[in-house]
Amino acid sequence: MPCWARSRSRAAGVSRDEPAPPPQADRPPAHRGARRRRAGAVPVRAHRRKRRDGRAAVHPPPHRRRRHHRAGGLRGRPRAARAHPALRGDPEGRGDAVRGCGCRDPRASQAGLDAGAPRPRAARPAARRGGGTDERRRAAGARGDQRIPRRRAGLPRRRDGALRQRRARRPGPCAAPGGVRAGAVSLPPEFALIARHFRPLAGEGALDLADDAAVLDIPAGRRLVIAADAMVEGVHYLPDNPPDSVGKKLLRVNLSDLAAMGAAPLGYLMTTTFARGIADDWIAGFVRGLAEDQRAFGLGVLGGDTAATPGPTCLSLTILGTVAPGAVLTRAGAQVGDEIWVSGTIGDGALGLRVLQGSLPGDTGGHLARRYRLPEPRLALGQAIAGLAHAGMDVSDGLVQDLGHLCRAGGCGAEIEAALVPLSLPARALVGADPALLPVVLTGGDDYELLFAAAAGDAAAVLARAAAAGVPVTRIGRFVPGKPEVAVRGLDGTPLALSRGGWSHF
Template sequence: MPLGEFGRIERYLKPLAAGFPGALGLTDDAAVFGVPAGHELVVTTDALVAGVHFLADDPPADIAAKMLRVNLSDLAAMGAEPLAYSLVTSLPAGLGDEWLADFAAQLAEDQRDYGIHLMGGDSVSTPGAVTLSVTAFGLVPAGQALRRGGADPGDLVFVSGTIGDAVLGLAVLQGNLTAADPQPLIDRYRRPRPRLSLVPVLRRFATAGLDVSDGLVADLGHLCEVSGRAAVIHADRVPLSAATRAVLAADATLLATALTGGDDYEIVFTVKPEDRDALLASGADVTEIGRLVPGGEPGSVTVLDAAGQPLPLPSRGWTHF
């Protein structure tokens, strides 16, 4: 017999809140918690909808991982350490208890890995697509939150990890791309890797930053717009995985897709030139790809090819509307 709403909460969600006293065992109308002295609270909210942010037939464990990790990526981009999160699940009535069991098991695993706990939320049914919403809370030392608006002309542009895997992984899943080594690409689409280990480096060196969700070019453009600057980056400096390089070797036209496709959940950030060597000496997995330039339209990003010529891009990145 199905567990029903409150049975599901008791069995699958209440254990996820056990490590956060402020959740009050999910027995009350809201959570209660304080902020440690000398810190500020960082709050982010993301919604994920089947058919938009993940494929409707993706495994529930992969959906759970992506749902939580994209919010953790936002915290990392602000220089914050994870604290807790609230969760709203809007699930079709026909989605059984087994689906939620797999979903919750993955959340438990990610909570252990990333040091965060469920603090509450809501669970409702829907006649439409699976829709999930997380509000994540993080802590940052007072005055040290990383914003998008602190960059100046001459600042260097860095990005973490590798770019382009996720959008190519989605193309594989949709049957639009054949790759010699597809699994790393698929994994990056389904299970992003929030760069929380980069938080101390960002606090020390970054002048501005954000996570790459809409595409490298688009998101760097968001940084430039808030900072009132323009940027130039070099396509041949953008870090690519071996799997993506293999795809581009077979079809070089997909470079534009890799640069603008989104779902990377890396961090793009700016650094003062005088801090470049110290940043690189820190051992952080980051790559210098360009710089902010004087003049130019605020928010503009010029991508240069290997010959130093502007690379035409069909779009800057993903937009919902």
Template sequence: MALPPEFALIARHFRPLAGEGALDLSDDAALLSPPPGRQLVLAADAMVEGVHYLPDDPPETIGRKLLRVNLSDLAAMGAEPLAYLMTTALPRGTSAEWLEGFAAGLAQDQRDFGLQVLGGDTVSIPGPACLSLTIIGTVPPGEALRRAGARPADDLWVSGTIGDGALGLAVLQGRLPADPHLARRYRLPEPRLALGTALRGVARAAMDVSDGLVQDLGHLCRAGKVGAVLELAALPLSPSAAAVVEGDPSWLPRLATGGDDYELLFAAAPEDAARVREASRAAGTSVTRIGRFTDGAAEVTLLGRDGGTLTPAQGGWSHF
């Protein structure tokens, strides 16, 4: 007897991605044995066509981005990846070629980051495509990085570079000239997993930057009941982003609110600056001090290049 279409799709495209606990994707649920002496860390993120990725993005990069934005949540907790569950709600008539590309992208990053799919669900909808992934990681007990914990006078640090994701979207939408680096940074964020694990016991608070630097910094402030001063002049920019800002300085404050950076934003005691830099070297990921936490209201003060206070046009991305 032939498999029903849904199960044939799963067998062809997703069963090759399955790990041991997935039971060949033939049961209603998976079996998972956590590594001895580790806590599980779980997070979930969804991507919607036309909202979180462009309809004409290559399916390989869509699969990889879906996995990477979830891996970034593990990085922010100082966790290491173990497995994931995935639900795909795809428009009727989605081509086999699209599915093959999507699964190939997942397979590539499964190999690169060392994890496998355990199961999930696949449904057909009128559209647009809705993709959801639940990531599972592990961390030594009591060592997970949390949003709460920043203290007044702590240094504010960020990994990598800021603004490439927002600029990459502008490039792909034709609002800026073509730039392969920026386009790639929008389509394929880099989850800072090695840095997250290296910051265990060093960072007092951490999260990843997904909805915009200013907005996400506000989350750290509210969790720690502290304020923060963010210095635009200190933002680490890639050569591509620096060139855009040089041509149009109005882009600089927008880079602090644009989102899609997936860098780590974290607090550390001033006396631990050397330990932060050692964690950076160990992880092979650059870090930059971009401000400080303050006593008082849980608010973000944004300082321009001249040291004056700025009020951004918007704080960051909102889903509602």
């Protein structure tokens, strides 16, 4: 039984345990003298009666005598229930019980039409009976009954038998979904947001962000470098951070990965999953920050995706860059005796976060807070030391923890001196006032400086290339034989015990 039929019978109160209607072969005809016709047939004599205008006259059925039902009868019951013989009070399906089950009223043969409830003329289109070719009339059956033609419409042909073809109609405006006129169609909210905010960021090869993918040409003699980083509201940035700084930080932490590989930027893909209800002004500020840094670092967006979430905003960026084949800088390659170098200053990001959270005194608009919000990717330095440094990476999860990655990749240990780690003036003031902050500086993360290994005899070359790139670098220790572990000497030269090496999400 089809689903809709099953649902209707259940609604009518018919149980599977009730007797089913008798088979068609067991049903007696409603009128023994009536000739059986195919469904939908009209007697021929109905066609023979003519009106004055020559058209066939089909008279309405005679007035039907109103039946009186006993209390608890079938009036108001669903049609499926009225049609079931068991509910008609005649379980054998005889007499009036068959009415409504596909059998005809005995009076129908006298009137020429099946008896039924009168319907308005406009209730359904007029049936075309008796029309068409002789072949169609013969298709109604051998008894000559007239039927509504069910055959497919004939194809227009010329007198010579060839098919006639009409010219296509001139193109016009198409109806827009939802009944909106074509001239008034507006983009869905998601695509309108992309067109308004992100399309102006499109870089070369992005195809105006109108296709399913970007098409790029890789410069000859270069290799493609790909990296990805995500930022989650409340984890990587504070909810009240200015939106332009969030956009800049998202791009910069990914550019820092290219710098760690000695690569130059090419473009990026971005997935933005905004918290539901986020203000359009916030998105505009976020995009403004991206646009400013795109111009500063020379790249553009190539594509991505946009979605909404009931949770916090989640931003993900995949960066693409290129590098010369022999100048790729990786984590593997550090050797015993190599010196450990770091760029810029360490600890500003971790201390800046604590200033913004209020756990440390300081200016929320000062140097430490800015360093947390806006790290500086060392792209020029990464390209300058490529081919000279043996190994390298950026410091994102903490100096000690990231140095441990270089140790494991190189199969050696490392020793560093806390007194040699470069600190900014605000950071040095805080650590001087509270030496307990030194572990925060060494393990806090959010520095995005370059950490690399170079041969001891190449110190002069390292300093020269760093100066040419405009980035200060500092030698803080060396790689030693032994287990891939990091040993730290405190400010007084004694071993410094650390409860953890750096940041971890899990």
